[in-house]
Amino acid sequence: MINSETLYWLIYAITKKSIYYSISSFQKIENPCFIYLFSYNLENLSYQIAKFKFIMYRINKYPFNDFKCQANLHKSNYAVLINAPEKGIKYSPDFDFSEEYYLLKELNHTQIPIAYDFGQGELFRDEKFLIKQNFIVLQHINGYDLVDYFAEKDVEDNNTIEEAVKLFISICDPLQYLHSKHYVHCDLKPGHLILNHKTWLVHLIDFELSIKRGGIIKGISKEYASPEQLQMLAYLKDLPRKVHYEAISSTIRLDGRTDLYSVGLILYQILTKKLWQAEKVPPTRINNHIPQKLEDIIKGLLEVNVSSRIPSAEELKKALSSI
Numbered sequence: 001m002i003n004s005e006t007l008y009w010l011i012y013a014i015t016k017k018s019i020y021y022s023i024s025s026f027q028k029i030e031n032p033c034f035i036y037l038f039s040y041n042l043e044n045l046s047y048q049i050a051k052f053k054f055i056m057y058r059i060n061k062y063p064f065n066d067f068k069c070q071a072n073l074h075k076s077n078y079a080v081l082i083n084a085p086e087k088g089i090k091y092s093p094d095f096d097f098s099e100e101y102y103l104l105k106e107l108n109h110t111q112i113p114i115a116y117d118f119g120q121g122e123l124f125r126d127e128k129f130l131i132k133q134n135f136i137v138l139q140h141i142n143g144y145d146l147v148d149y150f151a152e153k154d155v156e157d158n159n160t161i162e163e164a165v166k167l168f169i170s171i172c173d174p175l176q177y178l179h180s181k182h183y184v185h186c187d188l189k190p191g192h193l194i195l196n197h198k199t200w201l202v203h204l205i206d207f208e209l210s211i212k213r214g215g216i217i218k219g220i221s222k223e224y225a226s227p228e229q230l231q232m233l234a235y236l237k238d239l240p241r242k243v244h245y246e247a248i249s250s251t252i253r254l255d256g257r258t259d260l261y262s263v264g265l266i267l268y269q270i271l272t273k274k275l276w277q278a279e280k281v282p283p284t285r286i287n288n289h290i291p292q293k294l295e296d297i298i299k300g301l302l303e304v305n306v307s308s309r310i311p312s313a314e315e316l317k318k319a320l321s322s323i
Contacts, residue, residue: 059135060121062089076208080140087116088140091123097136100207104138106181111174111203113139141203147190150270156289164270165294165320167195171202171263172317178204179256179313182213186254188262189224190269213255216248223277226261227304228252257309260316264301276302293323 057064057079064079076092090097097118104115117137123130146167153160171193178185185192187209194203209218216236220229232252268276271294272286283298284290297319303309310316 056126058124058127059089059091059133060119062121062135062137064089081137086140087137089135089137091133091135093131093133095208096134097208100210101136103183103207103210107178107183109174109177110199111170111201112178113141113203113205115139138205141194141196141205142198143194143196143203145191146193146195146202147266147270149195151273155271155273156287158289161271161289161291161294164267165323167200167202168263168267169317169320170200171204172313172320174202174204175256175259175263176313176317179213179259183210184213184215184254184256185210185259185262186217186229187219187221187224188259188266189221190266193266211254214249214253217254223275224262224265226254226258228254228258228306256312257306260301260310260313261303263316264298267301268298271298291323294320297323 055065063082065082066079076090076095078088078090081087081089101115101118104113115136115138118135120132120134123133150160150164155161155164175185185204185207187206188204192204192206194205195201196203209220211217217229217232220233222230225233232248232254235248235252265276268274268283271290272279272283274286279286282295284292284295297310297316300308300310300319301316310319
């Protein structure tokens with residue numbers, strides 16, 4: 001039997017995410033089978049013992065504990081479900097996820113999350129009603145923010161540069177697929193490119209701001225927006241009431257090359273650990289270990305003139321593969 005003191009330490013280890021917690025701290029557990037289960041399956045065990053945690057959240061039939069606050073990312077929060085850790089729930093009192101849900105239902109790609117459900121529900125904390133929330137239930141991609149993954153790496157090391165090229169090649173496949181379906185992600189940035197720690201493929205997530213090719217933007221992340229997105233935003237701010245949106249979309253047309261500009265910004269940031277908007281210098285001036293061919297690709301992605309930019313994710317994949 002596990003006494004209350006032992007159970008306390010088990011819950012403490014799980015809630016603190018201490019997956020390397022010494023098993024010697026639990027010497028009072030006499031069942032060797034349980035020790036094996038705990039030491040090698042702590043992650044799975046955490047979901048089984050989660051009900052002992054004092055704070056429990058629930059939206060409709062979807063229970064969760066800890067959540068990631070993303071108030072600066074279009075005012076949505078995210079949590080992994082307790083009873084289905086392969087799924088996550090994104091929720092917001094203001095943002096409607098119906099368009100994201102129906103868009104994802106049209107897509108079928110291993111590097112793009114599956115959408116399972118959406119709607120409006122009541123958020124409870126320990127069964128006490130808090131507020132109504134809009135929500136979407138998605139496939140949870142367990143991995144690393146791509147930019148964070150490279151943050152502690154030596155980007156002047158040739159192996160790191162080769163790894164970055166390889167991972168950006170993997171980004172091209174879901175992007176090309178998305179663009180072939182006539183959609184533009186419109187919000188590629190750190191946090192929306194997730195490196196799957198099992199497959200080592202990069203996944204695209206968060207399609208809240210995605211639009212049909214040639215459509216009108218719903219919002220932007222300024223640091224990672226393309227010149228045409230910023231131009232459209234300026235037009236929308238100054239738009240006379242009688243001017244229809246179609247007048248803008250016929251003048252400023254967003255397509256897959258909009259996403260490729262954002263890819264260039266992220267690649268520049270990873271290889272230089274600087275933001276292009278702040279530096280505006282060729283990447284080799286900051287990191288002289290970047291091959292000339294790779295610098296040419298980055299320049300081709302960051303062309304202000306859309307017609308001069310690398311034209312497609314397919315062409316980007318070919319260029320990166322030839323380095």
